[in-house]
Each structure stands twice: as structure tokens, then as C-alpha cells.
Amino acid sequence: xxxxxxxASASIGRRELLLxxxxxxxxxxxxxxxxxxxxxxFAASLLTQNDIYWLACAVTLYRLSLSDPVIRADRLDCALAxxxxxxxxxTSFLPxxxxxxxLATIVALYLLMLDHGDRNLKAAGGxxxxxxxxxxxxxxxxQLFTPELLKxxxxxxxxxxxxxRPDVVWSGTAFFAxxxxxxxxxxxxxxxNNVSSAVLACVAVTMLRRNEWVxxxxxxxxxxxxxxxxxxxxxxxxxxxxxxxxxxWHDGAGAQILAIAQTLVVLAIAWWGAAPSRRMS
Amino acid sequence: xxxxxxxxxxxxxxxxxxxxxxxxxxxxxxxxxxxDAGRGIADVLRSHGLQLGENPVKPPKLLSVVIxxxxxxxxxxxxVFPYFINAEAEPLLAHVTEPGFERYFYYMDxxxxxxxxxxxxxxxxxxAVLDLLGASPYVPVKTAIVLADPPNCRPVDxxxxxxxxxxxHRDPVSAGxxxxxxxxxx
Numbered sequence: 001x002x003x004x005x006x007x008a009s010a011s012i013g014r015r016e017l018l019l020x021x022x023x024x025x026x027x028x029x030x031x032x033x034x035x036x037x038x039x040x041x042f043a044a045s046l047l048t049q050n051d052i053y054w055l056a057c058a059v060t061l062y063r064l065s066l067s068d069p070v071i072r073a074d075r076l077d078c079a080l081a082x083x084x085x086x087x088x089x090x091t092s093f094l095p096x097x098x099x100x101x102x103l104a105t106i107v108a109l110y111l112l113m114l115d116h117g118d119r120n121l122k123a124a125g126g127x128x129x130x131x132x133x134x135x136x137x138x139x140x141x142x143q144l145f146t147p148e149l150l151k152x153x154x155x156x157x158x159x160x161x162x163x164x165r166p167d168v169v170w171s172g173t174a175f176f177a178x179x180x181x182x183x184x185x186x187x188x189x190x191x192x193n194n195v196s197s198a199v200l201a202c203v204a205v206t207m208l209r210r211n212e213w214v215x216x217x218x219x220x221x222x223x224x225x226x227x228x229x230x231x232x233x234x235x236x237x238x239x240x241x242x243x244x245x246x247x248x249w250h251d252g253a254g255a256q257i258l259a260i261a262q263t264l265v266v267l268a269i270a271w272w273g274a275a276p277s278r279r280m281s
Numbered sequence: 282x283x284x285x286x287x288x289x290x291x292x293x294x295x296x297x298x299x300x301x302x303x304x305x306x307x308x309x310x311x312x313x314x315x316x317d318a319g320r321g322i323a324d325v326l327r328s329h330g331l332q333l334g335e336n337p338v339k340p341p342k343l344l345s346v347v348i349x350x351x352x353x354x355x356x357x358x359x360x361v362f363p364y365f366i367n368a369e370a371e372p373l374l375a376h377v378t379e380p381g382f383e384r385y386f387y388y389m390d391x392x393x394x395x396x397x398x399x400x401x402x403x404x405x406x407x408x409a410v411l412d413l414l415g416a417s418p419y420v421p422v423k424t425a426i427v428l429a430d431p432p433n434c435r436p437v438d439x440x441x442x443x444x445x446x447x448x449x450h451r452d453p454v455s456a457g458x459x460x461x462x463x464x465x466x467x
Contacts, residue, residue, distance in 0.1 A: 012287040020291040027295060031302045037310065073287075081287070085294040092302035093413055095309035143367055143402055150369060174372050184343070184372045187365075251341075 017073045017081050018121070019064050021107060022128065024088055026057050028100050029135065051263055052197050056131045056204035063124035063207060071116065080110060101136030104128055123211040130203040138196040142187070149192050150185050156233045157185075161240060168240060175240040183240045191232035198224040198266045205270035220273025224266050231262050316422045318363035319346060321445045326350045326361075329438050334358050347377055355434035366401040366425045374427055381432035387442040388425040401425055419446040 033053075035045035073081075084103060091099030111125025142149065150173050158170035169176040173185040202221045206213070235258055238249045248254040323333055326348070334349030349358045360377060364370045366388060374384065386393045388401045389408060411417035426445065430436060 012284045016284075017287065020287070020295075024291070024295045024298060028298055028302055031299060031306055036303065037307065078287075081291075085290065088298045089294060089301065092298040093305055094409075095302070095305040096409065144399060146367060146398065147369055172372060173369065174376075182376075184376075186343075186368050 011072050012078075013069055014071045014073045014077055015064065015067045015069050017077055018067070018107075018111070018124075019061065021081055021084055022060060022064060022124075024085070025100060025104050025107065026061070028088060028092060029057075029097075029104070032095070032097050032100065050134075050197060052201045052204065052266070053131065053134060055208075056127050056134075056200050059204045059208045060124050060127045060131065063120045063127065063211065066211075067118050067120040067124070071118075076114070097135050097139075101132045104132035104135065105137075108132055119211040123207040126213075127204055127207045130200045134196055134200050138192070142190070142192050146187050146190070149190050150187070153189065153191050153229075153233065153236065154185055156229070157236045157240070160233060160237055164237070165241065177240065177242070179243075181240075181243045181246070183236070183246065185236065189232075189236060191229045194228035194232050194262060194266075195225045197262075198228040198269075201266045202270040202273060205267065206274040209271075209274040210276070217273060220269065223273070224269040227265055227269060228262065231258070231265065312420055313422060316420050316424070318422075318424045318426070318445070319348060322348050322361050322363060322426065325440065325442065325444050328444070329440055331438070331440075343373060344377055352430070352434060352436055352438070354437050355431055357431035357434070359428065359430045359434065359436075362427045362429070363424050364427065366405060366423045367398055370396050370425075370427050374429065378429045379431075382429045383432070383434070385428045385430075386425060387428065387445075389419045389446050390443050392442075396427070418448060419443070420448055422446070 033045075033049065035041040084107065087103055088100070091103065108125045108129035108131075111121050111128065115121040115125065154170070154173040154175075157175070161168045161170060161175065165177075167178050174182060175184075176182045199221055202217070202224050206217055206220070235249065238254075239246045249258060326333060331350045331352065334351060336345060336347055336349060338344040338347065344362075346363055348361045348363075350361070351358050362370065362374060362377070364373070370386075378384070384394065386396050386401075389404055391400070391404055393400065405421055405423055408417045408419050409421040412419075412421050426442065428440075428442075
């Protein structure tokens with residue numbers, strides 16, 4: 001007859017089971033975000049990746065790996081794993097992000113609600129929820145409110161240009177310079193994507209440095225979001241300024257410079273916001 | 282549950298899902314790359330014997346995708362503008378049309394007098410799901426079109442725009458036969 005300790009060591013741990021589930025989710029998500037048709041396409045797609053997204057994935061796995069290794073997976077955990085395995089297989093027939101993002105949300109809610117007092121699991125759940133929001137819920141929200149969000153962006157840019165370049169005519173979401181240069185804001189110009197990344201960065205960096213939330217983390221998220229909106233407005237102002245500026249900042253090396261600058265700014269704010277000294281103040 | 286069994290199942294699911302998704306993604310990419318809205322619109326117009334006009338705007342400008350054509354019964358050119366269903370077509374359309382132009386938005390087998398992004402998204406979702414079952418008559422790409430006819434232009438010829446998304450697009454004569462409602466005809 002087997003002793004309880006033998007049974008315990010032979011059965012799978014909750015931590016390992018959750019790592020398998022989340023690892024499978026991320027592997028499937030990666031295929032949707034990376035171009036694996038050829039080596040060149042893969043290398044090119046690496047350059048266009050959202051680094052903050054991958055940081056958040058890494059933080060999720062990191063927090064899961066720090067969760068309690070002693071607790072064994074119970075029946076509910078095993079049932080969830082089996083159901084999710086079947087659902088991941090089903091959604092793999094869908095070449096769209098929605099299916100896998102929805103499953104990531106389910107796992108995130110499971111981690112948040114059934115953490116059994118393990119703060120690392122709760123932290124992992126929070127980051128995974130932010131990841132799934134970035135992948136699925138944010139784009140759906142954006143789809144529903146694109147015109148309104150673009151008008152808000154245009155209002156910011158238009159107000160700034162009225163002071164800096166009064167000769168530029170602002171009409172709705174379009175800007176017309178006297179030399180014939182014109183810029184129309186389209187969905188890709190919206191600061192919504194930047195705000196979404198800012199929230200994800202704050203969640204990921206905070207949960208990287210600690211495994212609990214404090215009230216002032218909301219301030220950090222607000223500051224990072226405002227910074228992203230301002231940087232994006234500045235970016236659009238540069239596009240409108242002249243055709244040469246647009247070619248450099250939109251189509252040339254300036255686009256990369258702005259992308260790197262935005263990432264560094266938001267990560268710096270997130271790191272500052274999650275600092276232990278600030279938390280104590 | 283035993284470690285060995287769970288690990289074995291996990292590895293199996295991981296490999297299986299990645300392999301299936303890889304294949305599904307490749308199929309989708311092939312479908313997307315083969316869908317050329319500009320060429321498709323030109324084919325549809327030619328199949329109706331309509332003469333194409335020249336677009337003065339050249340790539341990489343956004344408006345270079347606009348396709349002009351002349352209806353025999355109209356004194357001015359009409360135009361078709363393909364766009365991503367989530368994009369705001371109105372501001373761009375305002376730049377290539379004048380007040381009084383009649384606008385019709387088309388996406389697969391539906392049409393609207395104004396841009397309805399949510400309705401188009403739902404339409405896309407419907408055909409994306411049907412496509413999984415091999416039951417979609419259309420390629421579920423997220424490209425819609427808007428047709429703008431000049432004022433006082435009363436088109437005689439009915440254009441079946443569904444042909445643009447139809448999987449049998451290469452054969453325009455058979456493409457529109459009995460696919461769905463008459464909503465997408467103008």
C-alpha cells in the first residue's frame with residue numbers, strides 16, 4: 001500500500017499544471033503574433049513586436065513559477081486543465097486572436113479567484129488578465145468607439161496646433177497645412193493602443209517587482225497613460241508640421257525612434273511607480 | 282493525477298495545438314495575400330462592361346486605392362474606395378467626393394447607406410465562423426468598399442458587389458448566383 005507522501009510526490013503539483021496551461025496559451029498566442037512562414041519573415045516580425053506584451057508574458061510565467069510548489073493539483077484544477085486543453089485545440093482551428101485571448105481571460109479569472117491565498121498566483125492572474133485585455137478586449141472596445149477616440153485625439157492635436165501652427169486648418173479628424181500637405185487620422189493613429197500598452201507595462205512591471213497592489217499604483221497607471229497620450233499627440237503634430245517631418249517621423253527612421261522612446265518612457269514610469277521606496281511613502 | 286500522465290497529455294496538447302494553429306495561420310495568410318481588393322473591384326467593373334478611369338493619386342498615399350469608373354448614363358465618374366472595416370472611411374471619402382454624391386457601403390452580402398463598423402464586424406464574424414466549417418461563400422477578409430455615385434446619376438446597370446468577396450471570384454459570371462439576398466446589389 002502506498003503511503004500518502006508517495007501519492008503526493010507522484011501526483012502533479014498545482015504550480016506545474018498551471019505552468020503547462022499558461023505555457024500552452026502563450027505558445028499558441030506567439031504563433032498569432034509572429035510570422036513563421038520563413039526565417040526572413042520571422043526575423044522581420046520580431047522587429048515589430050510589442051516588447052511590453054512579451055515582458056508581461058514573462059512576468060506571468062515568473063510569478064507562476066514562484067507560487068507554492070507543495071500544493072497538489074486538485075480535481076477542479078485537473079478538470080480546468082482538461083477543458084482548457086480541449087478548448088485550446090478547438091481554437092487552434094481559428095486563425096484569430098479572439099479565441100486564445102478569451103481562454104487567457106478565463107485562466108486569469110481562475111487564478112485571481114482561486115488563488116488559495118497564494119499572492120504569486122494572484123499576481124500572475126492580474127498580469128494575464130492585462131495580457132488578454134491587450135489582445136482581445138481592448139481591440140473590441142476600440143472597434144466600437146474608434147470615431148469617438150479619434151476625435152478626442154484630433155481635439156488634443158488641434159488645440160496644440162492652434163497655438164503652435166495657427167496656419168494649419170483643423171477639420172474633424174483632418175489637418176490641412178497651407179502648402180497642401182494634409183493628414184487624416186485613421187485608427188492606427190489613435191493613442192488608444194499606446195494607453196493599452198501603458199496599462200500593460202504598469203501591471204507587468206509592478207507585478208515583476210512585487211506581488212501585491214497598493215492604491216498608488218492607480219496613479220502610476222494614470223501618469224503613464226497621460227504620458228502616452230501626450231507623446232502620441234506630439235507624434236501627430238510632427239506629421240502635420242510638414243511633409244518632410246511626416247516622411248521622417250511616419251515612414252522613416254523617426255518611426256522607430258518614437259516607438260523606442262515611447263517604450264522607454266512608459267517602462268521608466270512603471271518602474272518608478274513600482275519602486276519600494278515610493279510604495280512606503 | 283499522475284505526473285507522468287499529465288506531462289504526457291500536456292506535451293501532446295501543446296504540440297498538437299501549435300501544429301494545427303500553424304497550418305490554420307498559413308491558410309489564412311495565403312487567403313489574405315491572394316485577396317487583392319483593387320484588382321477584384323476592377324474585375325467586377327469590367328465584367329459589367331464599365332470603363333475604368335485613372336486615379337491621379339499615386340501610392341503610397343492612402344487615396345491611391347480609389348478606383349474611378351464611368352457609368353454611361355452619368356456625366357461624371359463614380360468611384361469605389363476599398364477600406365479596412367474598422368477604418369474611418371468618411372474623412373477620406375469626403376476628400377475624393379463632393380457634396381451630393383450618393384454613397385453606398387458594401388461588405389459581403391450586406392449594404393448600408395452609412396458606415397456601420399459594428400454591423401460589418403458582426404458580418405465578418407459570421408462568415409469567419411462559417412469559413413471554419415467550409416460553409417462560407419465569401420473570403421472573410423476585413424476589407425469593405427464604399428461606392429460613390431455623382432449627383433443626379435441614376436445607374437441602370439446593377440452591379441453585384443458580392444462577387445468581390447466570393448470564393449469563386451476568379452469566375453465572376455458564376456460568383457453571384459444565388460449566394461444570398463439582393464442587399465449587395467446596386
